[in-house]
Amino acid sequence: MAAVLLPDTHEYDVETAGFGVRPQLELAGGSMVPGSAVVPSQAVMGRRRLMAAVFVGLFVWLLVTAATTAMSFAGGVPTVLGGDPITHVVQPGDTVWSIARQHYPTGDIRGVVSRIVDSSGAALIPGQLIVVNP
Helix, strand or coil: CCEEECCCCCCCCHHHHCCCCCCCEEECCCCCCCCCCCCCCHHHHHHHHHHHHHHHHHHHHHHHHHHHHHHHHHCCCCCCCCCCCEEEECCCCCCHHHHHHHHCCCCCCHHHHHHHHHHHCCCCCCCCEEEECC
């Protein structure tokens, strides 16, 4: 909304009345009834919806990125996200700790080691198929 200063047709008398009567302001779009609202066009509403969708998408992307980054520092991101569980065929010389470290190269692996022992037992046999879940 803009205000336009309309030209005043009478001259000001600086000597007697200062600057005379203050000029009147009028809205550029015409006069408005108090309490009425200007309805934006369909194009403006479309652009607003597009910008809102972009901001929501960026916010969701930021949350997902922050969560996966935090999980990777904690060592909670498996090599396969979702879907089938991670399996491992035991080779000669493998230990529960080496298997856990192979699938989770960073972070604390004590929880993974505990789950491997709980699911497959403490003794590993070469050729045994074990499940390595986070």
